[in-house]
Amino acid sequence: MTAVALSPTLDKANTVSWKAPIVFTLFTLVSALLFIGFSSDGHVDFRFSPLTDAWQIPPLVLAGRPVGIVGVALLAVITVASIWLASRKRRTPVWLAAVYIAVLLIAFLAWAASAAQTSVIPLAGLLAGALSLSVPLVYGSLAGVIGERVGVVNIAIEGQLLFGAFSSAIVASITGNVWVGLIAAAVAGVLVGMLLAVFSITYFVDQIIIGVVLNVLIVGLTSFLYSELLSPNAATLNTPPRFDVWPIPGLSEIPLIGPMLFRQTPIVYLAYIAVFLVWWGLFRTRWGLRLRSVGEHPTAADTVGINVARTRFWNVSLAGGIAGIGGSFFTLGSVGAFGQEMTAGAGYIALAAVIFGKWHPVRAALAALLFGFTTNLQNTLSIIGSPVPSQFMLMLPYVVTILAVAGFVGVSRGPAAAGQPYIK
């Protein structure tokens, strides 16, 4: 048994991974083509502070083409370094990849803005909008992380978000209290999570099948009830109050990141707390140890006396509740009224964030932020009239996830027992 388990690991340790150099080369070639071949004479104007801020950082105005040329040169240098490292059988360090992405992003922004009608990139607005688009993704990815860590693949995040949004809209409209709406969203998410748990843990139904079917069920149910009940009685059932913005004194005055991080609604602050709590819980508490052991090796966990089915059941339900709260952001946090299929695939992006974040709560939350950022970057670019087709920006999170699961971006290996039922 040991020999069988060990040999692939040993083989892998001896092989050199050429994936990073290959990806770098590819992106550098595309960047060279776009940023130099298709560059224009315009300039880019990075605005760091919104005009309303008392403490202004002066804007940075650069010519588009030189930024592109310098950027491509830097990218080429990093690519060569990565190839050199790979030829020496060494891995490309993470910080080098981070520098590569940062350079790529700045060069891309300069290129896109210099060719656009308006060359202003409002960085503060870009970041603040990115955060607010990311909030449901952060909650959803936390739900996905807990689910997969305990051994249940949670495809139903989409359904949990949608049902959370739906319930919070109705309950908050009836009671007129946002906090009651928030609790209703959590309860709705727990219900979907429990359905997932019952079918996958008690009846051993394929977790992916049940997740997909639950999503279809929730989409159908909420759309049906929306057109039958919410839409005719919009005044009483679908006009929820919204959370007020609670600026945190002091912190919200920091330029650039202050308004983005600390001038937000309580749901956003709750997300920060949730990310920390899930991280701390998973890696520092007995609960987390048990949860992870059930997800990695249920038989071993069972042998030492952990009730696998019960651990899975309650944690999948908990994950559903977290996703449900995330759903309430759509209604109580941003839009207000509930709309048919208003989550628009956010649950699947959250799933992508789980994988891209390597099943780690903090990394998954950062991946969710990244995906929110690309979505908002697309919004910003289409506002300034950039020539980049918006669809390609919207595609980005999904393409990146495919590259991640295929192993081109780091090694993604999930919990060993995720997706497999435990049958005693």
Next chain:
Amino acid sequence: MTATMPAPSPEQPTAQTPEEAQRGRWRQALREITLGGPLIGLIAVVLAMLVGSILIAATDPKVAATAGYFFSRPGDTFGAIWESISGAYTAFFKGAIYNFSRPDFASGIKPFTETLTFATPLIAAGLGVGLTFRAGLFNIGGRGQMLLGSAIGGWIAFAAPLPVGLHPVVVVIVGMAAGAFWAGIAGVLKAYTGAHEVIVTIMLNYVGYYLVFWMLSTPGLLQAPGSNNPKSPPMAETAVFPPLLGDQYNLHVGFLLSIAAVVVVWWILERSSLGFAFRAVGLNPRAAQTAGINTKRITIIAMCMSGALLGLAGVQQVLGTVTTGFSAGIDAGIGFDAITVALLGRSNPWGILAAGVLFGAFKAGGYAMQAAEGVQIDIVTVVQALIVLFLAAPPLIRAMFRLPEPGAKRKAVKA
């Protein structure tokens, strides 16, 4: 350790290591879900429609009004409930099977031909998903594959000047190839990098959607000339599927393609060595590998064939259902419905044919219900999802109806 043992059959859990026994029972459970008996299917349909009826009655404003004075006159409430449900089902029957208010048979049977028209892409798409189930794979990428099939096939259909007989044939082949290519990405990644096909196909749905949306909003690609909408020009007259039963019905030749696909897929799965390899890989990939089957190749072929069938469904949409030009919503959720069709049809081609016709009837009847009784079409989605939910948990249904366990008493049930 496990490699030296002869591959055990899942029916004999006692002769296995605990690990193998667990896998065997898991496969048994999966097989029960995807390949179980027809009785459970019937019960699941009836139960789901019952829940659907409750939803219809509960959201009917007349029922709500009479329920206000339920304790003084309960008869009114029950009357309203009866009216609500019977009205809905009458409209459903008249919209999906036979409209008895019409004078003659030719116009009375039109609803059933509508059902078959709706069933046409559902059957093709369901076959695609069912095929992957048999090979132990899961293709959730129906939406993306259909969109690619519709877009590339549709492009040939409105742009290529081809003669009458040849044009639809070329469109079908190109559309199927486009679907196969899109699913093939997932197959290749699964075979060579181990990337889970579920995640890759979900992500490819969105990539495909945005790709097709971009093509539709780019002049010179798929966008209709002189228009700003993300919509294609109408299909060329030479390409459109001719009507099957004359101009008074919408049923088109695409339906015959779906029937042909059922026969071909049945033959491949049950009679060819390729189908044997699919089933072998689906039941036990390691045993199949040991027996000399190239599992990587089989994975890629299965995904490509599945994608080709979904591409066919996409072509049926553009050449049969919506011939006046398509938008990025041309898939109409069929890629996801296909999963429920394949599950209800238990991954068996003939079962999928029946399930496709049933879901086609749901769609045709659902629209009639919406028009006549104001019951929203989304109820159909709810009922479909509930069917699969009940179907997915045979132990649940068995417990509810005190049916015998499969296995020991299986023959008794069959006889």
